[in-house]
Amino acid sequence: MKNELPSSRDRYQAFQARNLKLDMTRGKPGPELLDLSNPMLTIVDSEHYHAAGGNDCRNYGILDGLPEAKNLFADYMDVAPEEILIAGNASLNLMYDEVVRSMLYGVPGGQSPWIQQGTIKFLCPVPGYDRHFNICSVLGIEMINVPMNDEGPDMHIVEKLVGEDASIKGIWCVPRYSNPNGVIYSDRVIDRFAQMKTAAPDFRIFWDNAYRHHHLVENPRDQKNLLDACKSAGVAQRALMFGSTSKITFAGGGLSFLAANKTNMDHTRKYLANQTIGYDKLNQLRHVRFFGDLAGLRKHMNQHRAILKPKFDAVDSVLTSELDGKDLAHWTRPEGGYFVSLDTRPGLAKKVVALAADVGVKLTAAGATYPGGIDPEDRNIRISPSLPGLEEIELATEVLAVCIILASE
Amino acid sequence: MKNELPSSRDRYQAFQARNLKLDMTRGKPGPELLDLSNPMLTIVDSEHYHAAGGNDCRNYGILDGLPEAKNLFADYMDVAPEEILIAGNASLNLMYDEVVRSMLYGVPGGQSPWIQQGTIKFLCPVPGYDRHFNICSVLGIEMINVPMNDEGPDMHIVEKLVGEDASIKGIWCVPRYSNPNGVIYSDRVIDRFAQMKTAAPDFRIFWDNAYRHHHLVENPRDQKNLLDACKSAGVAQRALMFGSTSKITFAGGGLSFLAANKTNMDHTRKYLANQTIGYDKLNQLRHVRFFGDLAGLRKHMNQHRAILKPKFDAVDSVLTSELDGKDLAHWTRPEGGYFVSLDTRPGLAKKVVALAADVGVKLTAAGATYPGGIDPEDRNIRISPSLPGLEEIELATEVLAVCIILASE
Numbered sequence: 001m002k003n004e005l006p007s008s009r010d011r012y013q014a015f016q017a018r019n020l021k022l023d024m025t026r027g028k029p030g031p032e033l034l035d036l037s038n039p040m041l042t043i044v045d046s047e048h049y050h051a052a053g054g055n056d057c058r059n060y061g062i063l064d065g066l067p068e069a070k071n072l073f074a075d076y077m078d079v080a081p082e083e084i085l086i087a088g089n090a091s092l093n094l095m096y097d098e099v100v101r102s103m104l105y106g107v108p109g110g111q112s113p114w115i116q117q118g119t120i121k122f123l124c125p126v127p128g129y130d131r132h133f134n135i136c137s138v139l140g141i142e143m144i145n146v147p148m149n150d151e152g153p154d155m156h157i158v159e160k161l162v163g164e165d166a167s168i169k170g171i172w173c174v175p176r177y178s179n180p181n182g183v184i185y186s187d188r189v190i191d192r193f194a195q196m197k198t199a200a201p202d203f204r205i206f207w208d209n210a211y212r213h214h215h216l217v218e219n220p221r222d223q224k225n226l227l228d229a230c231k232s233a234g235v236a237q238r239a240l241m242f243g244s245t246s247k248i249t250f251a252g253g254g255l256s257f258l259a260a261n262k263t264n265m266d267h268t269r270k271y272l273a274n275q276t277i278g279y280d281k282l283n284q285l286r287h288v289r290f291f292g293d294l295a296g297l298r299k300h301m302n303q304h305r306a307i308l309k310p311k312f313d314a315v316d317s318v319l320t321s322e323l324d325g326k327d328l329a330h331w332t333r334p335e336g337g338y339f340v341s342l343d344t345r346p347g348l349a350k351k352v353v354a355l356a357a358d359v360g361v362k363l364t365a366a367g368a369t370y371p372g373g374i375d376p377e378d379r380n381i382r383i384s385p386s387l388p389g390l391e392e393i394e395l396a397t398e399v400l401a402v403c404i405i406l407a408s409e
Numbered sequence: 410m411k412n413e414l415p416s417s418r419d420r421y422q423a424f425q426a427r428n429l430k431l432d433m434t435r436g437k438p439g440p441e442l443l444d445l446s447n448p449m450l451t452i453v454d455s456e457h458y459h460a461a462g463g464n465d466c467r468n469y470g471i472l473d474g475l476p477e478a479k480n481l482f483a484d485y486m487d488v489a490p491e492e493i494l495i496a497g498n499a500s501l502n503l504m505y506d507e508v509v510r511s512m513l514y515g516v517p518g519g520q521s522p523w524i525q526q527g528t529i530k531f532l533c534p535v536p537g538y539d540r541h542f543n544i545c546s547v548l549g550i551e552m553i554n555v556p557m558n559d560e561g562p563d564m565h566i567v568e569k570l571v572g573e574d575a576s577i578k579g580i581w582c583v584p585r586y587s588n589p590n591g592v593i594y595s596d597r598v599i600d601r602f603a604q605m606k607t608a609a610p611d612f613r614i615f616w617d618n619a620y621r622h623h624h625l626v627e628n629p630r631d632q633k634n635l636l637d638a639c640k641s642a643g644v645a646q647r648a649l650m651f652g653s654t655s656k657i658t659f660a661g662g663g664l665s666f667l668a669a670n671k672t673n674m675d676h677t678r679k680y681l682a683n684q685t686i687g688y689d690k691l692n693q694l695r696h697v698r699f700f701g702d703l704a705g706l707r708k709h710m711n712q713h714r715a716i717l718k719p720k721f722d723a724v725d726s727v728l729t730s731e732l733d734g735k736d737l738a739h740w741t742r743p744e745g746g747y748f749v750s751l752d753t754r755p756g757l758a759k760k761v762v763a764l765a766a767d768v769g770v771k772l773t774a775a776g777a778t779y780p781g782g783i784d785p786e787d788r789n790i791r792i793s794p795s796l797p798g799l800e801e802i803e804l805a806t807e808v809l810a811v812c813i814i815l816a817s818e
Contacts, residue, residue, distance in 0.1 A: 026469070034467040038455035041691070046447035058443040058659040060435070088497050090685040097684075100509060104548065115524070131683075138683040139513065250467040253691040274540075274547040275506075276499040280689070282450070282662040 008405040012359065015399050020360035022396040027179070027338040028387045029251050036303050037249040040290040044282055048289070057281035064269055069255070069284040075294040076213065077243055077259040078225045084259045085268065088279045091244035091256035095206060096135050098240060098258065101271050102169070102204065103139060108263045109237050110202025114169055123161060123171035125153040127341060127369030127380045129179040132172040132208065136371070143371035144168070148178070152185035155192045166199035170206055176223060177211040177337025180369050180382035184335065187224040194229035194238070205230075207241040211337040213301050214247060216309050220336065227261065236261040245287060247338065247386075248301065255287055311385040314393045315340050322401035328408045331383075340383040341369075342400075348407045349378045355403040361396045417814040421768065424808055429769035431805040436588070436747040437796045438660050445712050446658040449699040453691055457698070466690035473678055478664070478693040484703040485622065486652055486668040487634045493668045494677065497688045500653035500665035504615060505544050507649060507667065510680050511578070511613065512548060517646050517672045519611030523578055532570060532580035534562040536750060536778030536789045538588040541581040541617065545780070552780035553577070557587070561594035564601045575608035579615055585632060586620040586746025589778050589791040593744065596633040603638035603647070614639075616650040620746040622710050623656060625718050629745065636670065645670040654696060656747065656795075657710065664696055720794040723802045724749050731810035737817045740792075749792040750778075751809075757816045758787045764812040770805045 006014075049057050051066045064070070065086025074081040087094045103120075106113040114120050121142040124133060136143050144161065146153045152175070162168050175185040193205060207226050227239045239261070245254035258268065291297040316333055319342070323329050331342040344352055349366035356363050364382040367375040383400070385393045415423075458466050460475045473479070474495025483490040496503045512529075515522040523529050530551040533542060545552050553570060555562045561584070571577050582602075584594040602614055616635050639648045648670070654663035667677065700706040725742055728751070732738050740751040753761055758775035765772050773791040776782040792809070794802050 028469050031465060031468075034465070035455075037467075038458075041458065042451040042454045045451045046444075049447075049450065056440060056443065058446075058661060059440075060437050060655070060660040062661075089689045090687075093685045100513070104509070104512075131686075134683045138680065246469070250691065251469040252467060252471075252687055253689045271547065274543045276502045277540075278499075278661055280498045280662045280692070282659065283689070283692075 008402050008409070011402045012355070012406055015359040015402065020395070020399065022360060022388065022392050022399070023362045024384050024388060024393070024396050025362050025364050026387075027247070027384045029247055030307070030387045030389070032307055033304055033386070034250060036300065037290065040249055040286045043289045044286050049282065049285065051281065051285060055281070057285045060277050062278045062281060063273055063276070065257075065279070066281055066284045066288065068288045072288055072291060072293060072297070073243070073255070073257045074259070076297065077209065077241060077257065079227055079241070079259040082262055083227070083265060084257055085265060085272075086279065086284055087256045087258065089246070089252060089254055089256065089283075091208070091210065091242045091246065092131055094256045094258050095132070095208065095242055097275070098206070098268065099135055099139060099141075099170070101268065102202075105271055107202045107204060107237070108267050114202070117167065119167050121165065121168045123153070123158060123168060124371050125171070125173065125178075126371070127180055127375070127382070128172060129174060129208070130368045130373075132206070133371045145371060145376070146171075148181060148183055150183060152183060152189035155189055155196075159192065159196045162196060162198040162200070162203060164199060168198075169200055169202060170204045172206050172208065174208045174210060175226065176209060177214060177334055179210070179337065180339040180380070181341035182332045182334025182337050182339065184221055184223060190224045190226055190229050193226065194233040194235060203238060204240050205238055207239060209241055209243045210247070212243055213298065214304070214338070215301065215336040216305055216312055217335045227259065231261070237264055240264065248297065248304075249287060249290070253283065255284060308386060310390060311393055312340065314390055315383055315385050315397050318394055318397040319401055322398065323404065326405075329404050338384060338386050340385065342381045342383060343379045344381065344404055345408055346377045346379050348404070349375060349381050351407045352381060352400070352403045355407060356399055359399060361399045363400065417811050417818070420811045421764070421815055424768040424811065429804070429808070431769060431797065431801050431808070432771045433793050433797065433802070433805050434771050434773050435796075436656070436793045438656055439716070439796045439798070441716055442713055442795070443659060445709065446699065449658055449695045452698045453695050458691065458694065460690065460694060464690070466694045469686050471687045471690060472682055472685070473674075474666075474688070475690055475693045475697065477697045481697055481700060481702060481706070482652070482664070482666045483668070485706065486618065486650060486666065488636055488650070488668045491671055492636070492674060493666055494674060494681075495688065495693055496665045496667065498655070498661060498663055498665065498692075500617070500619065500651045500655065501540055503665045503667050504541070504617065504651055506684070507615070507677065508544055508548060508550075508579070510677065511611075514680055516611045516613060517676050523611070526576065528576050530574065530577045532562070532567060532577060533780050534580070534582065534587070535780070536589055536784070536791070537581060538583060538617070539777045539782075541615070542780040554780060554785075555580075557590060557592055559592060561592055561598035564598055564605075568601065568605045571605060571607045571609070571612060573608060577607075578609055578611060579613045581615050581617065583617045583619060584635065585618060586623060586743055588619070588746065589748040589789070590750035591741045591743025591746050591748065593630055593632060599633045599635055599638050602635065603642040603644060612647060613649050614647055616648060618650055618652045619656070621652055622707060623713070623747070624710065624745040625714055625721055626744045636668065640670070646673055649673065657706065657713075658696060658699070662692065664693060717795060719799060720802055721749065723799055724792060724794050724806050727803055727806040728810055731807065732813065735814075738813050747793060747795050749794065751790045751792060752788045753790065753813055754817055755786045755788050757813070758784060758790050760816045761790060761809070761812045764816060765808055768808060770808045772809065
């Protein structure tokens with residue numbers, strides 16, 4: 001008499017029969033997260049559309065943000081109000097624009113626009129965020145993979161490369177709860193970023209602090225401010241820091257911001273004045289009125305955590321019960337951010353994603369977390385549990401686990 | 410006994426004593442125009458944030474605009490919905506981006522990116538819009554002045570230049586109620602734009618239709634659609650048409666749009682996908698819910714007309730009573746748009762603007778309507794009566810007239 005558990009093949013076939021339609025592809029906030037910001041929709045009305053200084057937010061003007069929005073998000077980014085610029089609904093656009101401006105007009109401290117300097121290269125800690133890589137790709141910027149460890153990018157490699165090669169002009173970093181592997185860059189790494197010698201005088205760190213206040217733990221770790229570290233090291237212009245409220249208020253209708261030292265900000269404002277008369281101040285006013293101050297925003301993010309934490313726990317609990325001790329996969333238990341990063345055995349990620357797709361579970365394309373979509377070891381899979389409900393997450397993760405077992409056989 | 414009127418010098422000194430503080434510098438809508446759109450502020454609320462197709466407008470997604478926004482503004486621009494893209498709050502940004510994308514990536518039909526083709530030139534009908542010229546200036550695009558007449562740019566000159574010089578890649582046009590001189594491009598001019606031979610295969614007409622539905626007359630003239638004309642002439646890719654609701658709803662919080670043939674749109678969408686995940690759909694939904702359809706928007710613009718017409722009449726009436734028959738200045742009586750364009754005798758515009766400034770009346774800097782800020786004849790002054798109240802406009806125009814008389818003495 002057979003007492004065995006159903007085989008992974010049997011379980012996979014059972015999933016096949018259920019006509020599933022689950023999606024864990026992208027880091028979209030779920031509707032219950034968005035609902036938390038609904039009061040913001042009507043907080044600016046026909047009685048309240050003036051900024052504190054009297055500015056009619058409906059009209060033209062104010063290139064770099066309402067003073068009160070700059071105050072709030074300067075607190076958020078831990079910089080001075082003159083070191084921040086408040087932009088439109090997409091920090092991606094702000095990052096793209098900053099790279100393009102550097103290409104076309106150069107940056108302070110540089111000899112000439114990047115586009116006049118021949119081949120330009122960026123360092124890309126991997127796994128990383130596909131949309132960063134797309135910006136390099138479309139602009140013809142060569143990308144060099146740099147491995148990540150528990151403290152951030154491997155700084156030995158970073159230091160060696162930027163020290164030797166003046167064509168390396170930048171590096172993409174998500175310093176807190178990195179996309180996808182949830183790494184919190186250590187203060188030691190941040191100091192090394194500030195203190196390293198770069199062959200290029202016009203080198204820039206693109207510091208995408210997308211998840212700066214997106215904690216999944218009650219007492220988040222402290223983290224050094226990159227701009228402060230760069231100022232101490234005498235290279236204040238090295239840091240370009242980005243943030244947004246896309247995963248705080250509305251993913252499609254939030255604010256984005258760029259923080260940097262005054263020289264960089266003046267340079268950006270000068271060129272930005274040719275692009276626009278100003279960003280949407282009504283939406284800036286909505287955010288300021290909704291949060292009041294950083295404490296208000298933090299309270300709001302605690303509500304986010306209460307919704308997101310069980311989703312991340314569900315992923316971990318299913319993976320643990322299915323895969324623990326089997327040495328088939330490693331995955332992260334992030335303290336914040338939007339992703340779980342999972343590594344299969346080498347050579348299996350594409351197969352796993354395809355198997356899951358065949359039974360109706362969409363996962364981020366394997367390789368998407370690497371430049372050019374090529375994961376040299378074909379093992380990284382990014383899991384995005386923010387959008388689906390708990391039951392869906394559990395089921396999708398179970399399917400993923402079964403696909404991993406099957407692919408590893 | 411002296412019965413003479415006070416001299417212009419006496420009148421000027423009297424203004425001086427009054428410590429005036431009037432501003433007619435820029436085409437900003439007045440508060441009473443903005444008030445008309447106040448209901449839009451709260452029309453998207455916690456019950457209504459879904460698009461017709463069910464899309465949650467608060468979340469990520471939809472690169473080129475909500476279907477219902479595309480429908481409305483395709484009607485507005487007289488194109489098909491697949492020929493339009495709905496963007497952020499600034500058509501200036503959309504125009505800048507389109508020029509930059511052409512520089513970096515080239516355009517359909519072109520051999521290579523403009524930036525790889527050596528010197529690039531744009532034709533600039535003058536007087537024109539300073540922010541168009543700034544885009545060329547910052548990108549190092551050479552500008553060639555083209556005189557305007559009552560039907561649009563002098564097409565003999567345009568045809569000759571674009572026919573001979575393949576480095577001429579574009580022309581800036583405000584085809585309806587041109588900024589500043591209020592010209593409505595004739596159908597004959599539009600046909601010649603479509604039919605002219607261009608030495609550059611990648612030539613583009615940047616058709617900034619900013620005032621398309623901004624009439625000051627009850628029965629506006631018809632005007633041929635440039636894209637239709639270009640399609641008939643077999644050069645559909647030549648037309649890039651822009652518009653916005655900056656002077657319809659909120660100058661700082663409106664929508665902008667780009668309309669072009671499908672080949673151009675596909676090209677733009679492809680590159681735009683590297684810049685952003687999508688523009689603010691909540692604001693698109695606000696606009697669609699507020700107007701309903703083009704008839705609703707037209708009704709709204711009739712209310713604008715009722716407010717703006719008396720302001721334009723005031724400018725004309727003061728100028729007429731002060732200057733008529735004196736041969737000291739010519740000015741426009743536009744059928745729409747935002748500006749009155751005034752020409753002094755040659756060599757006097759700067760002097761007039763300085764005289765007015767000295768008694769507290771700010772006018773747009775003389776020369777601002779020309780590339781590089783240089784009006785070769787130093788005679789054009791742009792008057793913007795949209796923002797101030799009627800009494801202010803009358804007084805400021807009186808000051809202007811007195812300054813013209815004084816400067817001409």
